[in-house]
Amino acid sequence: MASNIISSFTVFSQKFNVPVDDERTVALKRYFARGGVISAVKSKGVWPKIVYPTPARIKSQTKELESLRVAYDERNKGWKKRLKDAQTYHSRHQLKKFSEPLYWKHVSKTLVDSDYRADFNSVKLPVHLVSDSKWKPMVKMFIEDLEYRKNLTETVQQSIVYKNDNKVAKYADQLQALRSEVSEAKITELDKKLANINAELDALKIIEKWASE
Structure with missing residues (x-):
């Protein structure tokens, strides 16, 4: 043969x-x-x-x-889940915040404390991420510790890092954008491999x- x-x-x-x-x-x-x-x-x-x-x-x-x-x-299913999690990150936490007592403490302070409200607006603190363990400590300190709040506000106002964007939560945005980009690339790669395997079968x-x- x-x-x-x-x-x-x-x-x-x-x-x-x-x-x-x-x-x-x-x-x-x-x-x-x-x-x-x-x-x-x-x-x-x-x-x-x-x-x-x-x-x-x-x-x-x-x-x-x-x-x-x-x-x-x-x-592929795993990467699609990661993509969905990244794309819905903020919207999910917008809902989760309502079950956090710390969030309502923040709401109360914005209503009765004009100085707190001014600092909050200045740094654009991502209070809606209070249910995220990575952000909760910062939110808690900002709400409960005056010295920490003033230091953070001063840093955001004066640091070159925040010169063009004084949004403290921009790291969270960048991280989710990166996760989405990586997930989409992996999904595209795996879709091609699956299509090729199906054709071979x-x-x-x-x-x-x-x-x-």
């Missing part, structure tokens, strides 16, 4: 005069492109008879690809049926 092993569609088409636009032709091109080899002999019909790969070998290749597809699909299905004839 070694002398009949073919590893490219060009050689196959030269040896066997097969239709150009048949589904088997498309399947062959993809099969060869992924490194597949075929051994075939001429038959009475238009298409040669496939000697190798055998149906059993094709089933084995199919099983490998299906396992890979499951793995990629799980990873379709090709194997056609070749398996052909090899069984």
Whole structure:
């Protein structure tokens, strides 16, 4: 069989005069492109008879690809969840804040304490993130510690870091934007891999049926 092993569609088409636009032709091109080899002999019909790969070998290749597809699909779902979490981060915390006593303490202070209200407006403190463990300590200190509040306000007003944007929460915005960007890139990459695997599985299905004839 070694002398009949073919590893490219060009050689196959030269040896066997097969239709150009048949589904088997498309399947062959993809099969060869992924490194597949075929051994075939001429038959009475238009298409040669496939000697190798055998149906059993094709089933084995199919099983490998299906396992890979499951793995990629799980990873894709994970990245889609990360993307959704990043995109809904602020809206989720806008709802969660209402269950936080600290948030209502902030609301109360903005109503009765004009100095506090001025500082809050100056630094644009992300109070709506009070349910996020990363931001809660800062929010708590700002609300309850006058010295901390004044120091933070002064820093935001004078630091070059906040020269063009005095929004303390800009880091949270940048982080979610970065997470969205990374997630979208991973999803695009995995979508392409899954589409390629699906196309290869379709090709194997056609070749398996052909090899069984």
